[in-house]
Amino acid sequence: xxxxxxxxxxxxxxxxxxxxxxxxxxxxxxxxxxxxxxxxxxxxxxxxxxxxxxxxxxxxxxxxxxxxxxxxxxxxxxxxxxxxxxxxxxxxxxxxxxxxxxxxxxxxxxxxxxxxxxxxxxxxxxxxxxxxxxxxxxxxxxxxxxxxxxxxxxxxxxxxxxxxxxxxxxxxxxxxxxxxxxxxxxxxxxxxxxxxxxxxxxxxxxxxxxxxxxxxxxxxxxxxxxxxxxxxxxxxxxxxxxxxxxxxxxxxxxxxxxxxxxxxxxxxxxxxxxxxxxxxxxxxxxxxxxxxxxxxxxxxxxxxxxxxxxxxxxxxxxxxxxxxxxxxxxxxxxxxxxxxxxxxxxxxxxxxxxxxxxxxxxxxxxxxxxxxxxxxxxxxxxxxxxxxxxxxxxxxxxxxxxxxxxxxxxxxxxxxxxxxxxxxxxxxxxxxxxxx
Numbered sequence: 001x002x003x004x005x006x007x008x009x010x011x012x013x014x015x016x017x018x019x020x021x022x023x024x025x026x027x028x029x030x031x032x033x034x035x036x037x038x039x040x041x042x043x044x045x046x047x048x049x050x051x052x053x054x055x056x057x058x059x060x061x062x063x064x065x066x067x068x069x070x071x072x073x074x075x076x077x078x079x080x081x082x083x084x085x086x087x088x089x090x091x092x093x094x095x096x097x098x099x100x101x102x103x104x105x106x107x108x109x110x111x112x113x114x115x116x117x118x119x120x121x122x123x124x125x126x127x128x129x130x131x132x133x134x135x136x137x138x139x140x141x142x143x144x145x146x147x148x149x150x151x152x153x154x155x156x157x158x159x160x161x162x163x164x165x166x167x168x169x170x171x172x173x174x175x176x177x178x179x180x181x182x183x184x185x186x187x188x189x190x191x192x193x194x195x196x197x198x199x200x201x202x203x204x205x206x207x208x209x210x211x212x213x214x215x216x217x218x219x220x221x222x223x224x225x226x227x228x229x230x231x232x233x234x235x236x237x238x239x240x241x242x243x244x245x246x247x248x249x250x251x252x253x254x255x256x257x258x259x260x261x262x263x264x265x266x267x268x269x270x271x272x273x274x275x276x277x278x279x280x281x282x283x284x285x286x287x288x289x290x291x292x293x294x295x296x297x298x299x300x301x302x303x304x305x306x307x308x309x310x311x312x313x314x315x316x317x318x319x320x321x322x323x324x325x326x327x328x329x330x331x332x333x334x335x336x337x338x339x340x341x342x343x344x345x346x347x348x349x350x351x352x353x354x355x356x357x358x359x360x361x362x363x364x365x366x367x368x369x370x371x372x373x374x375x376x377x378x379x380x381x382x383x384x385x386x387x388x389x390x391x392x393x394x395x396x397x398x399x400x401x402x403x404x405x406x407x408x409x410x411x412x413x414x415x416x417x418x419x420x421x422x423x424x425x426x427x428x429x430x431x432x433x434x435x436x
Contacts (some may be wrong), residue, residue, distance in 0.1 A: 007022065007023055008020060008022040008058065008083045008086070008087070010022045010087055010089070011024075013111070015305055016092070016113045016114050016116055016305065016306075016307045016308075017111065017112070017113050017114075017307075017308075017309070018089070018111070018112055018113070018114055019109060019110070019111050019113070019229065020080070020083060020095075020109070020110040020111075021100060021107065021108070021109050022079055022080070022083055022105040022107075022108055022110070022112075023078070023100075023106060023107040023108065024075050024079055024108070024305060025106070026106055028075065029068070029071060029072060029075060029106060031070045032075070033064070033067055033068050033071050033129070036067045036070075036071060037059050037060060037063060037064065037067055039064050040059060041054055041056065041059045042057060044062075044063075046058065046062065056117070072106075076097055076108065078327045080095060080097065080110055082096035085434070086238035089114055090114055090115035090359075090362070091112055091113070091114060091115070091352075092113045092114055092115045092116075092307040092310050093112065093113055093307060093309065093310040093313065094109045094111075094112075094384075095110040095111065095112035095196070096110065096112065097109070097110045098110075100214060101297065113307035113308075113309055113310055114307070115307075115355050115358070115359065116304050116305055116306065116307070116355070117304075118301060118304055118355075118356060118359055121356065121359060121360055121363065122418050123360065123416075123417045123421050124420055124422070125300070125420065125421075125422075126293070126296045126297070126300065126417065127421065127422045127423070127425050128289075128292055128293060128417075128418050128421040128422065128423040128424075129292055129423065129424055130289060130292070130418060130423050130424070130425050130426070130429050131285055131288045131292075131425075131426050131427075131428055131433060132285070132425050132426065132428070133281060133285065133427065133428050133430050133432070133433035134281075134430070134431065135274055135277045135278050135281060135427060135430055139277055139429075139430040139431070140270050140273050140274055140277065142431075143268075143271065143273050143277060144270075147259070148248040148249055148251065148255075149246075149248065151248075151249050151255070152246040152247060152248050152249070153246075153247045153249075153259075154166050154244035154246060154247065155244055155245050155246075155247050156243065156244050157244065157245050157248070158209065158243075159209065159243070159244055160206070160207040160208055160209045160212075160243075161192055161205050161207065161208050161240060161243045161378060162206060162207075163192050163193040163206065164191065164192060164193060164245075164246055164366060165191070165192050165243055165244060165245050165246070166189065166190070166191050166192075166242075166243075166244045166245075166246070167189065167190060167191075167192060167205050167208070167240055167242070167243050167244075168187070168188075168189045168240070168241045168242040168243075169187070169188050169189065169190070169205070169238050169239060169240055169241060170185035170187055170238075170239045170241055171185055171186050171188065171201075171236055171237060171238050171239070172186065172236075172237050173229070173234050173235065173236045173237070174186075174234065174235040174237070175228060175229060175232055175234045176232070180228065185239070187241075187303065190202055190205070192205055192206060198211075198218055198220075200216055200217070200218045200219075200236060201216055201218060201236055203216075204236075204238055205238065205240065206239045206325065208238070208243075209240060209243065209258060210240055210241065210242060210243055211239070211240070211241075212239070212240055213237060213238065213239040213240075214237075214238055215235050215236070215237050215238075216235070216236045216237075216238055217233060217234075217235055217236075218233070218234050218235075218236050219232075219233050219234075220232055220233075220234060232311060232359075251266070251269075251430065252264075256268075256269045260274075261428070276383075279379055279382070279383075280434060281433060281434060282379075283429060284433050284434040286411055286432060288413070288433070289414055289415075289418055290410070290411070290414050292418075293353075293414050293417050293418055293421075294349070294353040296421070297352065297353050297356050297357075298349050298352055298353065301352060302352075304352070306348050306351050306352055306355075309350070310349075310351050311344065311347050311348045311351050312340065312344070313343070314343075314347035314350055314351055315340040315343040315344045315346075315347035316340040316351075317342040317345075318340070318343040318347060319335060319339040319343055319426075320335070320340075322343075323335050323339070329405065338375070345364070357410055357413045357414070357417075360417060361409065361412075361413050362414050364416070366409075366412060366413060366416060368405055368408065368409050368412070369412060372408050372411075372412065373404060373405055373408045376404065376407070376408050377391060377394055377404060378391070380394075380404075389435060
């Protein structure tokens with residue numbers, strides 16, 4: 001393919017913002033569009049015409065607009081990328097490309113931001129604390145206990161409720177002399193000590209038998225979700241209607257088989273749990289290391305100016321994700337136009353770390369390790385019932401693979417920095433390490 005013909009000019013319109021003007025010859029666009037349409041015409045199946053005999057005018061009417069847009073997009077990317085390389089520019093974020101007001105052929109203007117000058121990036125000057133931990137037998141015991149809790153059944157009892165019991169209750173409250181609800185009672189249930197009900201109410205349930213009632217004095221915080229109770233002292237009348245004690249299953253062959261261990265072998269069960277915990281630990285330690293390295297980079301380069309548009313886009317993305325999470329929790333959220341402003345500081349730090357990691361990789365010619373990508377994909381897939389389906393999904397989805405490759409490349413650079421920084425190790429337990 002011949003090189004793209006173009007004329008390019010680049011000007012600074014701010015400390016980190018640039019404007020690039022470039023053009024594409026119209027004949028190049030039309031040549032590629034024509035070639036693509038002729039290829040389509042060879043196999044197009046259109047009612048009323050034999051395959052390969054569809055008139056060019058019909059092909060143009062049916063596919064012309066889409067093909068022209070695709071070819072133009074490809075030529076713009078090719079031309080812009082070539083100009084970036086020739087001018088030795090380090091782009092930060094995606095460019096905004098728009099048609100120019102004038103110019104021969106197809107003229108375009110791209111506005112974009114560049115990576116700031118970080119000067120010498122001396123990772124050896126960084127002081128890193130690297131957390132370490134290992135999976136021990138007691139961690140496996142704790143996980144098995146948790147699995148037993150997940151499979152517990154409940155046996156009704158006549159005694160008073162104690163910690164760990166499931167209690168079904170009826171409640172009504174008195175606030176400012178008013179009964180809520182005015183008639184009847186509200187029904188609910190909790191496991192004593194779980195925190196699913198207000199702590200003072202759960203504490204009041206201890207010792208309560210079926211049919212017994214008691215008043216519990218509760219001081220609700222000012223931000224409590226029920227406006228009528230917010231910031232007030234409320235008397236809550238609680239009646240236990242059912243008390244049940246947990247019955248944990250034995251760790252026998254049937255229990256083990258229910259987790260996919262066909263042999264029901266206890267040693268294999270523990271080995272699988274260890275493998276899962278080690279995978280979880282590896283991810284948690286990398287998260288801790290990423291945060292530690294990030295904090296040190298932020299401290300060392302906090303005075304460097306960041307690309308404003310890139311920071312704003314990151315802040316807006318964070319605001320949208322926070323709103324989406326709130327909606328998934330059942331809350332109605334309407335984002336004001338300035339919602340992103342509360343995320344600007346965190347967004348700036350994220351952008352700073354991301355650009356620095358990219359610079360370290362570029363300056364030291366660090367390359368993505370395909371073996372590490374495959375290992376990470378295998379680890380992700382192993383958490384699903386059909387691992388091969390997950391692997392195939394990633395292999396067939398370009399966006400998913402790009403996200404995975406970006407994650408692995410970042411981890412490679414973080415490891416590279418940590419190995420060359422001044423670092424000390426801090427040993428901790430498994431439970432401490434996975435607690436974020």
